[in-house]
Amino acid sequence: MSGAVIFLELAGAVALLLWATRMIQTGVQRAFGHLLKDALRRALGTAPSAALAGGALAMALQSATAVAVVVSGFAGAGLVPVGRAITALLGADLGSALVALILQLDLSLLVPVLLLLGLILFRNAGTKRWQQVGRILLGVGLLLLSLRLIGAAAAPLGESALLPLVLGYLSEDWLTAFLLAALMALLFHSSIAAILVIAALAQQGLVPAILILPVVLGINAGAALIPVYLTRGMAHPARLVPLGNLLLRGGGALAGLALLFLVRPDPLALVPGIETPASVAVSAHVAFNAALVILGLALSGPLARALSGIFAPAAGRSRLGETRQSALNDSDLAMPSVAIANAARELMVICERVETMMARVPGLYREPDAADAAELQALDDEVDAIHTAIKLYLSRIPDDALDSHELDRVNEILAATIKLEQIADIITRNLVTKAKKKADRRVEFSDAGWEELSAMHAEVLANTRRAFSVVLSGDVSLARELARSKERLRRLEHDSEMGHLERLRAGDPHSRETSTLHMDIVRDLKEINSLLVSLTYPVLDREGMLRPSRLV
Numbered sequence: 265m266s267g268a269v270i271f272l273e274l275a276g277a278v279a280l281l282l283w284a285t286r287m288i289q290t291g292v293q294r295a296f297g298h299l300l301k302d303a304l305r306r307a308l309g310t311a312p313s314a315a316l317a318g319g320a321l322a323m324a325l326q327s328a329t330a331v332a333v334v335v336s337g338f339a340g341a342g343l344v345p346v347g348r349a350i351t352a353l354l355g356a357d358l359g360s361a362l363v364a365l366i367l368q369l370d371l372s373l374l375v376p377v378l379l380l381l382g383l384i385l386f387r388n389a390g391t392k393r394w395q396q397v398g399r400i401l402l403g404v405g406l407l408l409l410s411l412r413l414i415g416a417a418a419a420p421l422g423e424s425a426l427l428p429l430v431l432g433y434l435s436e437d438w439l440t441a442f443l444l445a446a447l448m449a450l451l452f453h454s455s456i457a458a459i460l461v462i463a464a465l466a467q468q469g470l471v472p473a474i475l476i477l478p479v480v481l482g483i484n485a486g487a488a489l490i491p492v493y494l495t496r497g498m499a500h501p502a503r504l505v506p507l508g509n510l511l512l513r514g515g516g517a518l519a520g521l522a523l524l525f526l527v528r529p530d531p532l533a534l535v536p537g538i539e540t541p542a543s544v545a546v547s548a549h550v551a552f553n554a555a556l557v558i559l560g561l562a563l564s565g566p567l568a569r570a571l572s573g574i575f576a577p578a579a580g581r582s583r584l585g586e587t588r589q590s591a592l593n594d595s596d597l598a599m600p601s602v603a604i605a606n607a608a609r610e611l612m613v614i615c616e617r618v619e620t621m622m623a624r625v626p627g628l629y630r631e632p633d634a635a636d637a638a639e640l641q642a643l644d645d646e647v648d649a650i651h652t653a654i655k656l657y658l659s660r661i662p663d664d665a666l667d668s669h670e671l672d673r674v675n676e677i678l679a680a681t682i683k684l685e686q687i688a689d690i691i692t693r694n695l696v697t698k699a700k701k702k703a704d705r706r707v708e709f710s711d712a713g714w715e716e717l718s719a720m721h722a723e724v725l726a727n728t729r730r731a732f733s734v735v736l737s738g739d740v741s742l743a744r745e746l747a748r749s750k751e752r753l754r755r756l757e758h759d760s761e762m763g764h765l766e767r768l769r770a771g772d773p774h775s776r777e778t779s780t781l782h783m784d785i786v787r788d789l790k791e792i793n794s795l796l797v798s799l800t801y802p803v804l805d806r807e808g809m810l811r812p813s814r815l816v
Contacts, residue, residue: 270420277413281457284410287403288326293601294665295396300324304334304352308344311351311561318352319359326363326456330602331356332491332506337609340502347568350508353491354560357455357484357513358553361546364459368546371408378405392667414464431472438478442521445482446489455487459549466541473541476531477524480548485517502609504571511567516556590650592657600665607654607677608736614650614684615732617643621691622728622792626721628699629709637696644692651685654678676802680735683795694788698781710767713782716760720789723753724796731796734803743800753793760786 292300300321307317318335322328332353339349378401385398434441449458462479465471471479491506531544591609596602621643628636658674666674709717727749734743761783 270417273417274414277410277417278452278457278461280406280413281410281460282452282454284403284405284407285326285454285457287406288400289330290599291396291399291403292325293330293599294667295393295400296324304331304338308335308338308348308352311348311564314344314348314352315355315358315557315561318355319362322356322359323363326360327454328353328356328360328487329453329490329494331359332509333494333602334605336491336495336502336505337605337612339505340500340609340612345565345568346501346504346508346572347565349505350512350564350568351557351560353505353509354512354553354557354564357487357509358550358557360456361459361550361553364456364463365546365550367407367411367456367460368463368542372412375405375408375412378402378408411460411464414461415468418465418468418470431470431475435472435474438475438521438524441475441478442482442485442517445479446486449483449486450489453490455483455549458483458487459546463542463545466545469541471541471545473531473544476541476545477529477548478521480545480552481517481520481524484549484552485514488513488517500575501572504568504575507575508564508567508571511571512556512560512563513553516552516559520552590653592653594660597657597660598665600661600670603657603661604670604673604677607658607674610650610654610657611677611680611684612732612736614647614681615735617647617650618684618687618691619725619728619732621688622721622725625691625695625699626718628696629702629714629717637700640696641692644688647685647688651681654681672802676735679802680799683799687792687795690788690792695785698784698788702781707781709782712763712767713760716756716763717782717785717789720753720756720760720786723749723756724789724793727753727793727796731799734800738803740803743803746797746800747804750793750797753790757786757790 304317304321308314318328318331321334322331325331335344335349335352335356338344339346344352382398382401382403382405386395386402387398389395389398434444445458445462448461449455452458452461459480462471462476462483466476488506488510492503492510495503495506531541531548591606593603593606596606621640624636624640628640655678658678661674727746730742730746730749733739734746
């Protein structure tokens with residue numbers, strides 16, 4: 265058999281392995297994605313439980329990278345500390361290593377059973393969830409089949425005259441072997457697939473025992489780079505999570521490589537009872553990631569604090585000139601739960617921009633600055649652009665791929681972006697315009713009037729942050745607290761109106777000059793607060809806490 269045919273068959277088998285992994289991940293995401301993510305968020309209370317939850321989710325999704333994106337999003341939203349998120353990601357790395365250990369066992373008898381049962385469920389299931397279970401079973405069956413095909417396709421390579429020369433060179437140049445393995449993990453986008461391919465080749469005697477440990481370490485280093493790339497457009501805390509994982513996993517891999525140069529152990533003699541190269545490769549992968557979890561339990565917190573200090577955003581720095589990578593990845597549209605998570609990450613960006621706009625409003629009235637007004641307008645333009653991008657992105661998810669829970673979440677995100685875009689418009693078209701009028705007319709609020717407006721603004725700004733937390737976390741108690749804030753703001757509005765009228769009757773010149781401005785600002789703040797409170801309605805409605813109407 266010619267070399268070209270051998271490599272073509274090997275490439276096809278590897279492609280089947282990658283596709284099967286994708287099928288499993290897609291099926292789990294569509295059938296159980298929201299349940300798994302909710303369970304993960306609830307389990308991140310302590311470092312050990314975070315590591316266990318991350319590992320369990322990675323085993324379910326067949327991917328530590330998917331867990332990295334989810335956990336980083338939680339950190340970016342402020343739902344989990346960065347250190348605990350790093351621990352969860354290390355647990356996910358160990359979970360994916362355990363998947364490789366399980367799949368490396370001889371499960372060939374399961375292949376026809378999984379394929380047959382998976383096809384029956386996929387074509388005849390009465391519900392979408394059971395249909396996705398069929399997809400999962402088909403994916404596992406194809407994955408096991410691909411491993412057999414890789415072994416069969418690679419067997420003739422043992423007779424190659426060139427391969428021993430290449431492997432002989434790499435056996436003396438561990439650094440090159442390390443880098444090539446890292447590149448393979450990056451290209452495969454999966455440490456599971458990379459380890460399984462190496463194990464299949466080692467089983468055929470194509471990977472010398474002396475190369476196994478450098479290659480395993482290289483795969484781990486390459487896999488640690490993938491989440492760093494995927495989260496590059498997320499909020500600052502979210503980007504620290506994969507960076508911390510890279511320092512621990514990638515740094516550990518480099519330290520392990522340096523130790524190999526010093527000790528030069530015999531891989532086949534490291535663990536009694538494990539003598540085949542394939543078993544050594546997978547076992548070393550599991551052992552390395554287990555050691556990282558233990559190390560991470562102690563170091564994740566201090567590492568997170570160090571990263572936060574080193575990479576802290578400059579105080580007061582404007583983000584207008586920064587380039588930002590959108591989270592709306594077209595390749596994720598085939599997996600609705602991932603695409604919805606991407607849209608939620610972009611929604612977080614809108615929340616951040618709107619909060620920045622709200623926080624800057626008082627400064628426009630105290631010290632009018634054309635540059636500040638221009639920056640607020642630019643932020644409004646950015647909110648409009650992200651709002652449009654989210655709408656178009658979510659509209660491209662196939663309707664038949666959404667279950668009822670995912671459809672509700674899509675509608676919640678769309679409704680939230682519309683309301684946030686309206687808030688941004690009120691700030692720029694109303695509040696900023698009124699600040700310009702005040703500056704042009706050279707008038708000032710009375711001291712009492714300004715205190716009233718400042719109190720209302722402080723309440724609305726606090727509600728802005730509460731509303732964003734509710735949108736991202738679904739916290740029912742916080743949603744109820746925010747709903748009650750309408751009454752507090754109503755009292756502030758009433759007190760401000762009564763106080764303003766009293767000052768007018770007393771002949772206060774400042775109150776006469778700013779009367780219309782004062783009442784319009786009160787009205788705008790009240791309207792913004794009403795929009796913020798409406799963001800909590802989906803959460804309250806799910807709990808049966810909303811009346812059909814305020815009318816009795």
